Amino acid sequence: xxxxxxxxxxxxxxxxxxxxxxxxxxxxxxxxxxxxxxxxxxxxxxxxxxxxxxxxxxxxxxxxxxxxxxxxxxxxxxxxxxxxxxxxxxxxxxxxxxxxxxxxxxxxxxxxxxxxxxxxxxxxxxxxxxxxxxxxxxxxxxxxxxxxxxxxxxxxxxxxxxxxxxxxxxxxxxxxxxxxxxxxxxxxxxxxxxxxxxxxxxxxxxxxxxxxxxxxxxxxxxxxxxxxxxxxxxxxxxxxxxxxxxxxxxxxxxxxxxxxxxxxxxxxxxxxxxxxxxxxxxxxxxxxxxxxxxxxxxxxxxxxxxxxxxxxxxxxx
Amino acid sequence: xxxxxxxxxxxxxxxxxxxxxxxxxxxxxxxxxxxxxxxxxxxxxxxxxxxxxxxxxxxxxxxxxxxxxxxxxxxxxxxxxxxxxxxxxxxxxxxxxxxxxxxxxxxxxxxxxxxxxxxxxxxxxxxxxxxxxxxxxxxxxxxxxxxxxxxxxxxxxxxxxxxxxxxxxxxxxxxxxxx
Numbered sequence: 001x002x003x004x005x006x007x008x009x010x011x012x013x014x015x016x017x018x019x020x021x022x023x024x025x026x027x028x029x030x031x032x033x034x035x036x037x038x039x040x041x042x043x044x045x046x047x048x049x050x051x052x053x054x055x056x057x058x059x060x061x062x063x064x065x066x067x068x069x070x071x072x073x074x075x076x077x078x079x080x081x082x083x084x085x086x087x088x089x090x091x092x093x094x095x096x097x098x099x100x101x102x103x104x105x106x107x108x109x110x111x112x113x114x115x116x117x118x119x120x121x122x123x124x125x126x127x128x129x130x131x132x133x134x135x136x137x138x139x140x141x142x143x144x145x146x147x148x149x150x151x152x153x154x155x156x157x158x159x160x161x162x163x164x165x166x167x168x169x170x171x172x173x174x175x176x177x178x179x180x181x182x183x184x185x186x187x188x189x190x191x192x193x194x195x196x197x198x199x200x201x202x203x204x205x206x207x208x209x210x211x212x213x214x215x216x217x218x219x220x221x222x223x224x225x226x227x228x229x230x231x232x233x234x235x236x237x238x239x240x241x242x243x244x245x246x247x248x249x250x251x252x253x254x255x256x257x258x259x260x261x262x263x264x265x266x267x268x269x270x271x272x273x274x275x276x277x278x279x280x281x282x283x284x285x286x287x288x289x290x291x292x293x294x295x296x297x298x299x300x301x302x303x304x305x306x307x308x309x310x311x312x313x314x315x316x317x
Numbered sequence: 318x319x320x321x322x323x324x325x326x327x328x329x330x331x332x333x334x335x336x337x338x339x340x341x342x343x344x345x346x347x348x349x350x351x352x353x354x355x356x357x358x359x360x361x362x363x364x365x366x367x368x369x370x371x372x373x374x375x376x377x378x379x380x381x382x383x384x385x386x387x388x389x390x391x392x393x394x395x396x397x398x399x400x401x402x403x404x405x406x407x408x409x410x411x412x413x414x415x416x417x418x419x420x421x422x423x424x425x426x427x428x429x430x431x432x433x434x435x436x437x438x439x440x441x442x443x444x445x446x447x448x449x450x451x452x453x454x455x456x457x458x459x460x461x462x463x464x465x466x467x468x469x470x471x472x473x474x475x476x477x478x479x480x481x482x483x484x485x486x487x488x489x490x491x492x493x494x495x496x
């Protein structure tokens with residue numbers, strides 16, 4: 001530090017007005033503000049759960065309870081992520097795609113999808129810590145990194161279960177070729193982490209589905225640039241452009257899907273969702289995933305936001 | 318990489334509430350200084366804390382302290398909402414040159430300042446031009462040292478010290494007029 005800088009800083013420290021400003025008391029925290037913040041953050045943070053209505057959660061719990069009642073004791077209890085894998089027809093699987101045990105921790109890749117659109121991996125950490133897994137990274141057969149899109153996870157009785165999403169590089173090794181998964185543990189667990197080598201059988205790329213018309217609600221323009229469906233899942237790309245980040249987040253956030261029977265489909269994850277400046281304010285593009293529940297007319301609902309919503313039909317054949 | 322360490326919302330509130338309880342008062346204090354008249358500082362504090370909570374799982378301890386990470390979020394939000402000056406504005410202020418120092422007897426000033434209510438002082442800060450509000454709110458609202466303010470605003474430590482000095486001079490003049 002230069003002498004001149006030190007001199008300026010010392011002079012500031014001695015300034016009576018600076019000292020008085022530093023003594024200003026913290027303003028009182030308004031009643032209920034902390035609770036509102038936690039509730040709002042919970043609604044935004046836990047997106048898969050947020051998009052699941054209470055009714056769907058109750059149904060899911062009932063399904064789980066039923067499954068537990070009829071399954072053998074050796075079958076691990078499944079949480080939200082595990083149940084999504086079941087709904088996609090990926091589990092129960094005959095065997096793990098890969099497993100490694102080191103440092104008292106077992107990491108298993110229980111199932112996956114590798115279809116040229118996305119790479120999805122179901123991962124279990126046993127025993128569970130709630131935070132055993134901190135970071136997941138994957139490389140292809142040529143050692144090129146896959147794009148890490150997102151992962152979501154939950155604790156269950158038997159361990160932590162995670163559903164991770166990656167994308168292969170455009171000119172990289174094709175689907176169905178070997179992958180290497182690097183799992184970095186949480187600091188509380190420590191250690192160098194685990195490396196697993198696996199191959200997820202290639203499956204057909206999700207087919208394009210006629211995208212519904214866009215719409216406008218509460219000052220936010222919503223479009224659906226792409227809709228696709230595979231045998232396992234449905235993905236809807238939603239783009240919202242509105243005056244502020246808050247507008248676009250709160251528009252896309254509650255988006256939900258009902259299957260042809262009118263039942264709520266639990267949301268798997270929203271990928272992307274990074275707002276950027278655009279003409280008209282802020283734009284957010286998000287890929288929303290749901291497990292496919294047969295063929296027919298699915299009902300997509302964007303919102304509600306400020307009492308408005310956009311409802312569209314998606315025909316999945 | 319976006320991560321969610323848990324999906325069960327029931328498991329979130331205790332940890333989240335502790336985080337909010339620990340940091341909200343100072344974020345509110347910062348917001349109360351940086352928000353111009355006619356805006357509600359609670360909106361900024363609320364949104365900043367929600368944004369921080371939703372990104373808690375992206376915090377990487379190897380890249381700095383949780384406090385520094387939190388303030389980056391708060392400052393980015395305040396800047397997005399037009400409440401904070403960026404580097405360009407600070408540099409322009411520096412080029413404009415420092416105004417003359419106000420000659421006020423330190424002891425007499427201390428007495429006068431001690432009689433001033435917190436609320437009146439904060440109101441005066443909020444009426445300052447944005448570039449002055451910015452450094453005052455970061456230094457004395459958020460309680461951040463000059464190096465951290467410099468990093469948040471993308472400028473030099475010396476520029477922050479000079480900007481703070483000019484902001485104090487302007488606030489001092491405003492307070493004198495009000496008295």
